[in-house]
Amino acid sequence: MAARVFRRNNGARSVSWVGVVSWWILACGGQLPPPEATGTAAVDRPASTESSTEPAPTRTEVALYYLDEEVVRTSHCEATARVVRVLEVAAADAEAVLRSLFAGPSEAERERGIVSPFERTPNDPNAEPLAASFLGAEVEGETIRLLFRSEAEAYLNAAACAQMAVKTSIERTLQAWGNVREVVYVVDGRVLDEWDA
Numbered sequence: 754m755a756a757r758v759f760r761r762n763n764g765a766r767s768v769s770w771v772g773v774v775s776w777w778i779l780a781c782g783g784q785l786p787p788p789e790a791t792g793t794a795a796v797d798r799p800a801s802t803e804s805s806t807e808p809a810p811t812r813t814e815v816a817l818y819y820l821d822e823e824v825v826r827t828s829h830c831e832a833t834a835r836v837v838r839v840l841e842v843a844a845a846d847a848e849a850v851l852r853s854l855f856a857g858p859s860e861a862e863r864e865r866g867i868v869s870p871f872e873r874t875p876n877d878p879n880a881e882p883l884a885a886s887f888l889g890a891e892v893e894g895e896t897i898r899l900l901f902r903s904e905a906e907a908y909l910n911a912a913a914c915a916q917m918a919v920k921t922s923i924e925r926t927l928q929a930w931g932n933v934r935e936v937v938y939v940v941d942g943r944v945l946d947e948w949d950a
């Protein structure tokens with residue numbers, strides 16, 4: 754449709770409706786009036802049929818298990834201190850849950866005597882934190898395979914108490930997160946199934 758042009762009687766320059774409408778849209782913050790205000794009908798557009806293969810991140814509450822310093826000193830080495838985090842993770846993202854676990858307790862939690870077994874190991878005082886050797890997680894039904902580089906053996910195959918602290922912390926966290934019956938530790942592509950302790 755051609756734009757209408759109006760001229761003043763005194764021969765002033767033309768003003769087009771297109772220019773007036775453009776100015777009006779800008780003056781209104783770039784918003785067109787709702788359909789009922791203009792007398793036009795709203796158009797229903799079909800919903801997109803495209804689907805993403807990746808689940809969208811959601812806010813998920815997860816329980817993480819650490820050590821209670823007092824319990825370790827007086828009783829046993831299992832992870833019993835439960836803390837709660839809210840993570841932006843997909844429903845099936847075990848890796849994000851574990852990375853949050855490996856990051857350790859908050860300062861407030863540490864002040865309450867909650868400690869992480871992933872920051873130091875008696876087997877090698879110079880070892881990096883376990884998170885540095887964590888490569889990822891593979892979920893296969895009710896089994897989770899945790900993939901590590903060789904440096905992780907300083908934690909996973911440590912002396913009995915330290916080894917128990919690491920494994921119970923990981924396994925209780927994963928069992929609280931999902932339907933997990935078995936955790937398999939894989940170091941440099943090799944399933945770790947012979948333990949020194």
